[in-house]
Amino acid sequence: MAKEFLSGNEAFAYGIRLARPQVISAYPITPQTIVVEKLSEMVEDSSLQAEFIHVESEHSALSCAIGASAVGARAFTATSSQGLLYMAECLTYAAGGRFPIVMMNANRSTALPWNIYGDQRDSLSLLDCGWIQAYAENAQESLDLALMSYYIAEHKKVSTPFMANLDGFVLTHTYEVVEVPEAKQADLFLKPYVTENKLDLSYPKNLAFSVGPDHNTAFKFKEHLGILRAKEAIDEAEHKFNEIFGRQYTGLTESYHADDADYIIITLGSIAGLVRETVDKYREKGEKVGLLRIRYMRPFPNEEIAAVARNAKAIGILEKDISFGNEGTVYTNVNSALQKAGLSIPSSNFIGGLGGRNISEHEIESIFEELKNEKSTVSFLGIGGGEE
Amino acid sequence: MKPYLRDKVPTTLSEIPDHTAYEAGYLVTKNAGWRNIRPVINLEKCVGCLQCYLYCPDGVISKEENKVRLDYDFCKGCGICKKMCHFDAIQMEVEK
Numbered sequence: 001m002a003k004e005f006l007s008g009n010e011a012f013a014y015g016i017r018l019a020r021p022q023v024i025s026a027y028p029i030t031p032q033t034i035v036v037e038k039l040s041e042m043v044e045d046s047s048l049q050a051e052f053i054h055v056e057s058e059h060s061a062l063s064c065a066i067g068a069s070a071v072g073a074r075a076f077t078a079t080s081s082q083g084l085l086y087m088a089e090c091l092t093y094a095a096g097g098r099f100p101i102v103m104m105n106a107n108r109s110t111a112l113p114w115n116i117y118g119d120q121r122d123s124l125s126l127l128d129c130g131w132i133q134a135y136a137e138n139a140q141e142s143l144d145l146a147l148m149s150y151y152i153a154e155h156k157k158v159s160t161p162f163m164a165n166l167d168g169f170v171l172t173h174t175y176e177v178v179e180v181p182e183a184k185q186a187d188l189f190l191k192p193y194v195t196e197n198k199l200d201l202s203y204p205k206n207l208a209f210s211v212g213p214d215h216n217t218a219f220k221f222k223e224h225l226g227i228l229r230a231k232e233a234i235d236e237a238e239h240k241f242n243e244i245f246g247r248q249y250t251g252l253t254e255s256y257h258a259d260d261a262d263y264i265i266i267t268l269g270s271i272a273g274l275v276r277e278t279v280d281k282y283r284e285k286g287e288k289v290g291l292l293r294i295r296y297m298r299p300f301p302n303e304e305i306a307a308v309a310r311n312a313k314a315i316g317i318l319e320k321d322i323s324f325g326n327e328g329t330v331y332t333n334v335n336s337a338l339q340k341a342g343l344s345i346p347s348s349n350f351i352g353g354l355g356g357r358n359i360s361e362h363e364i365e366s367i368f369e370e371l372k373n374e375k376s377t378v379s380f381l382g383i384g385g386g387e388e
Numbered sequence: 389m390k391p392y393l394r395d396k397v398p399t400t401l402s403e404i405p406d407h408t409a410y411e412a413g414y415l416v417t418k419n420a421g422w423r424n425i426r427p428v429i430n431l432e433k434c435v436g437c438l439q440c441y442l443y444c445p446d447g448v449i450s451k452e453e454n455k456v457r458l459d460y461d462f463c464k465g466c467g468i469c470k471k472m473c474h475f476d477a478i479q480m481e482v483e484k
Contacts, residue, residue: 205410206409209408212417
């Protein structure tokens with residue numbers, strides 16, 4: 001295992017190289033560009049044996065990956081923001097076709113106003129497309145996620161495409177010391193992709209067909225089961241990953257002092273680092289606050305959220321997203337988890353970081369202070385609530 | 389194409405394929421309900437030139453030995469096969 005100084009994008013590319021994809025198809029878009037640039041260099045210098053296909057659009061990038069997966073190849077693509085929205089049509093094709101493609105999405109604001117900086121509106125607006133959605137916090141997790149993503153996506157019980165999200169710039173462009181596993185170790189972890197879900201002259205099949213009203217629901221139900229079962233596959237992957245690489249991840253969520261906390265911030269992505277530091281400061285003062293970091297939005301961690309919320313007095317959901325006309329989508333999902341668990345505790349939504357706006361430590365503190373009022377409100381950091 | 393699979397209708401979830409992929413001919417929704425006239429082949433006149441097979445927009449005409457056969461589960465009755473037949477081997481008959 002070698003230590004390297006890598007950005008989030010580079011770390012993800014290193015992880016993908018270890019996973020040995022056979023086809024990479026991508027179109028560049030800020031702030032994703034570097035991950036595919038790096039991979040194209042790897043293909044050029046033969047340290048990665050893959051077909052690198054330069055396509056003319058994101059729609060084509062994912063279509064191409066679907067085609068590759070449909071002949072049994074391990075496929076990778078990456079995008080961001082408007083690029084992800086442009087390939088939205090293909091997202092459901094990949095998911096319904098049960099093609100375990102891996103895509104890195106660099107979380108970025110959506111137009112208009114035009115903006116290239118990070119928020120999570122792009123991927124969160126596409127939660128319903130049938131893809132597994134993971135959110136990394138740092139470069140090391142990005143690399144590890146890249147390698148684990150194929151294990152999870154290709155798992156026989158899952159067969160579902162995997163979207164790994166990295167916060168644009170804050171994570172994709174910042175540098176950290178990252179442990180890069182040896183290829184030999186990675187090969188122990190991840191075996192080549194073997195599937196029956198492919199075009200094969202020896203076993204002719206009808207692929208990606210239409211299904212009428214009679215049986216359509218059954219197919220969609222099976223697609224749903226595939227993502228639900230990813231939870232077990234994630235546990236299995238992380239257990240095996242720890243055995244080989246000595247780093248243990250924590251499934252759909254990561255709890256930091258959340259289990260006995262009165263006030264909990266639930267969030268996702270790189271902002272969790274700042275929340276963790278703020279939790280430390282409060283804990284030093286003897287105040288019981290905590291952080292629950294959502295690592296996977298799909299499958300959604302209903303049980304994990306209910307488990308920490310059970311003993312809390314109030315929870316706050318901090319997200320870089322707004323579903324216009326309602327509230328943040330993560331908030332909606334978390335509230336559903338509370339409701340299903342029969343928990344009636346105050347929960348508030350804090351929308352921040354839109355278009356790359358910085359979220360300060362002071363603002364994290366103000367969230368914890370607001371939670372002490374034990375109310376349920378929706379507000380925008382730096383602006384406040386809705387119309388008075 | 390294995391026409392017998394057409395009648396194999398899944399009744400339980402386990403009979404539904406896990407992927408959107410299966411042997412051809414399975415899970416078929418027959419689609420010919422709007423046909424008003426049907427092509428009928430006179431096999432004595434048919435010389436097996438395959439013009440109808442090549443031009444059928446729905447791919448319902450298949451080769452059978454030296455002649456052709458029609459799949460009425462999908463034929464929409466457009467009549468292009470009759471127009472293409474130089475041997476007057478196809479007649480359009482009103483559906484009853």
